Amino acid sequence: MKSQVIKRGTIASLLSPLILVSSNPTWALPPAQDTPEEVLRTEMILDARSPVDGRPMNPAEYAALQAEQQAPYHPPAPLTSKVRSTVTLLKVRKFIKTYLPFIPMK
Numbered sequence: 001m002k003s004q005v006i007k008r009g010t011i012a013s014l015l016s017p018l019i020l021v022s023s024n025p026t027w028a029l030p031p032a033q034d035t036p037e038e039v040l041r042t043e044m045i046l047d048a049r050s051p052v053d054g055r056p057m058n059p060a061e062y063a064a065l066q067a068e069q070q071a072p073y074h075p076p077a078p079l080t081s082k083v084r085s086t087v088t089l090l091k092v093r094k095f096i097k098t099y100l101p102f103i104p105m106k
Contacts, residue, residue, distance in 0.1 A: 048062040049055065057065070079087075097105060 046059060048057045048059065050057050050062075050065065052065070093105060096103060
């Protein structure tokens with residue numbers, strides 16, 4: 001008697017997932033209004049965002065920004081001797097304050 005109950009319970013537990021799966025076979029399909037992936041791959045993207053600040057751009061602005069970013073770099077004019085000496089003195093001061101902190105500097 002017990003063996004029949006166990007067999008029936010086992011069969012029911014094995015068949016219940018099959019019944020659930022066969023009752024709604026369209027679970028794996030996307031909704032009808034979705035655009036197929038093959039079409040999305042061939043679409044041209046006309047909305048772009050600036051890589052600099054993230055603002056929306058049209059294709060012409062995006063192309064101009066790309067051309068500007070790919071232009072060769074021209075370094076700024078060389079610094080004057082006064083600015084160079086000031087920077088050197090600031091670096092020396094920082095070195096002294098780092099390694100000799102007990103020397104007062106104003």
